Amino acid sequence: MDEIQEALTKTSKATKKDRFGRSVSLLALILILAVVISIFWFVASKGLATFFKNHVSLWSFLTGTKWAPGQVDAHGKPLVGAAPMIVGSFLVTFLSALIATPFAVGTAVFMTEISPKRGAKILQPVTELLVGIPSVVYGFVGLTVVVPAMRHLFGGSGFGVLAGSMVLFVMILPTVTSMTVDTLRAVPKRYREAALALGATRWQMIYKVILRAATPGILTAIVFGMARAFGEALAVQMVVGNAALMPHNLMSPSATLTSILTQGIGNTVMGSLENNALWSLALILLLMSLVFNLVIRAIGKKGAM
């Protein structure tokens, strides 16, 4: 065997390095996985205790409309009906996404198709900055600006689903916008050129070509924004009113899963029904997050085809 043959059959330094790199990076991934699994396990075990240990029926938990974990109803069953919060969470989420979508898509189109340079210069940094503003500050601004504005415009106390949606709208706007921008930028240039070469106006090109091509990406951005909105706690809590009541209109104070969870958790004792019921809310949040993710994946797959 000559030298080269020997070198070829031996494990080279490069291979060793590669094994090292692979193991180290795999280790990092396993670490994250361990974190994720332990958090899931933690939430699930606490959240399921409501049903298995405290014997609350799942059905009454999901459909019951009275939330007062410390009290019992006429049959001696604890009052843990999460329906108002579930409805409240979905309402603010969909409403904020509904308001944010036209603005986000419009702004993104402006940034990519109409004025790429100015758009990027102003909006990019502003967007990134807004992500860094703590939700407490959003809530604070909501409390001092949005709630009084709602009160003047629509009457009532100002607290409610609409105020929550307005605050969330501003919070998810940067995320949805920047994700939409990424999608629009990914539309191949030749689509634009082809459309313009065929004599289409810019609007026709945007509307008929670019937006069509980018629809899956835009949908993903919106669902992503919704997932964010669904999990947001502090800011919503400050303006939504936190009344565990079925919202009967957009101006009535309501509650979301996160707002009840966040403010209740410190006042309950670990292991008690009151506490477990709150963890059940967290479990719903987790499952919803899973649903949003699956939706995003499904859209992504459809778009790829």
Place this chain on the structure above:
Amino acid sequence: MNAKQVDKIATGILYTIAGFVILVLLALLGYILVQGVPNLSWHFLTAPAEAFSAGGGIGIQLFNSFYLLILTMVISFPIALGAGIYLNEYANQKSKVIEVIRTMIEILSSLPSVVVGLFGFLLFVVQLKLGFSLLSGAIALTFFNLPLLTRSVEESLRTIPNLQREAGSALGLSRFETIGHVILPAALPSIMTGVVLSAGRVFGEAAALIYTAGQSAPALNFADWNPFNATSPLNVMRPAETLAVHIWKINSEGIMPDAAAVSAGASAVLVIAVLLFNFCARYFSKVLYRQLTSSK
């Protein structure tokens, strides 16, 4: 109406929407700054907070925020980098297992931070007896930060064309060398953007810290930099209220007469800090990129 008129109207509408959005965003920023900046002074930035009398500052909280951010990044960045590299460079992209793992990480990222905070509280503060400390806070923030950072690393790596990887392997370089010396430097600006964005989120996070790093800021001795001493600023085992937690606290339970002013001032400082941080990181990454990609 012909196509040209429609085009003009549509363009006008787009201008209006973009203008409106910019207006809303700038108004929000402006509101925070206008409310807060008049309260800023050197004293405010450096003095310790007062619990129930006027004239308190945010010095310790400001320091804590930065220190905690650095600690969090030191812990979470290597892990996120490793995991991101594995997911994009080593993992079999068609594998179902990898897809499940990705989904799980994504779900973690949309979990409300208060849940992460409580988990951290029960695990680190109580079980592992780390107490309310910077370390507990940094680990909790790491949990909160990892999914986003991993995702952004992975996506940054994905934008680097396969040609570069092929170039490396055709030269007999291991994937590890190619990643370390070619792919990562090329992906650096985009990774940095991800880091800056997540740093902003970490900097402003309150809910995950209330139960981990704590809500009190004991006096620090800024002459003592020995990390093992109780009052040293560098001690990672001390409780540390951050700026965002401080804002939360004074908004909810503050009984000092100037609570509103302190809150507005602190919010402005937070926003300015994030702003500065963004600019510095951007500049730094540009310089680094230039240095790594070509010697001059």
Place this chain on the structure above:
Amino acid sequence: MVEPNQLVFTDEMPDHYIMDINEDKHEVALSAQDVEVYYGAKQALQKTNLKFERYKITSLIGASGSGKSTFLRSLNRMNDDVGTVKGKIMYRNLDINSSDIDVYEMRRHIGMVFQRPNPFAKSIEDNITFALKQHGIRDKDELAKRVETSLKQAALWDEVKDTLHKSALSLSGGQQQRLVIARAIALHPDILLLDEPASALDPISSAKIEDTLLELKEKYTIIIVTHNMQQAARVSDYTAFFHMGEVLEYDLTRKIFTRPKVQRTIDYVNGNFG
């Protein structure tokens, strides 16, 4: 010059005409034995047997999707991640397609240049020295020497000798491709695989690359995939014609272009097809 009567031809099937190289008279640098490639369940390359003579240029021609690039990439196992490669690839009496072979070490000896220039985002000099350093060459003089010789061999030295510290990305496409070739030969490989190295370039750059290849032939065994008939005719000694995932004809280049034996080859080189 290789004479036709020195070559031995094997089984003359109606639609195949595969030359074998007499290993007593010609040194074979690399040979593929029953190489098949699958992408998932789809077979991209039928069983292929080809021998490559040392210090010669062999062209692989054929229409898009005929399997020529797939075959080339299998020769230094660039297809490991995307598909399954069956069969043996013999190099120095070793089957380099076996798991006993260290892939990275093997690729130092069998280098590759791709269709699109892919210099690293580093300086011109670092592009060449980077891999060398990783392979353990630290000596500064040695590194400088390799940079100079490889750039000279790739006919790029005169154009860049004063700007070695500039980013490689500032070069033109043709220069980048020659830099990539220089980068590959700086490692002193045995065999150089080129996957349509000139297809993305203008005619002048393309001509320069051809000149480079003819010079490199002195020291390297070269296998090149090309779409350009004239290029294949100009630079190569042997040509293999690929069609629908198999080799239909393999012969001396001038025979392929003047007296092909298989009808499809005639069609292809005359431009009636593909």
Place this chain on the structure above:
Amino acid sequence: MKQKWLWSLIAILGAVALTGAYLTKDKQQTINLNAVGSTALQPMVEAAGESFQRDTPGAYVNVQGGGSGTGLAQVQSGAVDMGMADMFAEEKKGIQAQKLTDHKVAVIGIAPILNPNVGVKNLTTQQLVDIFTKKITNWQQVGGANQAIVLVNRVNGSGTRATFEKYGLDGHFSAEGQEQDSSGTARSIVSSTPGAISYVAFSYLDDKQVLVPKVNGVQATDQNVMNGSYPIWAYEHIYTKGTESSVLQKFLRYLDSDEVQRKLVPQLGYISPHDMQVQRDVDGRTTPVK
């Protein structure tokens, strides 16, 4: 390689610096006292802790919020030395109160607050019950402005709400309505929302922002709480478990000392238990102090 050298050098220097720091650290043994729980009590214990630390070298008082429930649960599990609570441990489900020792460190008065435009100067207990159970929905019905009533509750489980329901609403549960988890937010909502009513501790009362009605004709003042004529008040408790270390005992004594009770407690808007002419037990029975 140069880089490798540099990194090793940095690593070695770092290790040396850390070892050096460890060796030269303060020899003083520090004793940590941890308190967790009620955010209402947090500033007081914090401030007391700071001055205590100055007088007791090596002691380190670490005070965190987290809510009464958290505080009680943590002191019960032994994770912290002191659990701060707005209510008797007996009142909290899941807490075995007999295992904990109660230290009443302050008395907190709670008053209803109204939006200034309501214009009601006095509310009887019955009126409060009717308002909070939504039998009365307009301020006109209790002699105020023609304005719908907006309830702003504190969170279920908070000490303030428990106290208000027990002594202000005569044990009635409040109807579902808006909830806020902090006194500051509740006050600012009431001050800015027409027709709003809530309740906060005396320390949050601010005549400029909110209207404070009399309850059954009695003004919400410290004096009236002390003499027992104003009913809505509760103790602030610090609970400890089992044997207390000497430093902890010293700190608890310090909290009961005049230095804290005479200076700090009034400063924070609390009432010292020393000044109380009445006392209360878990079941709400009020008896005069001998």
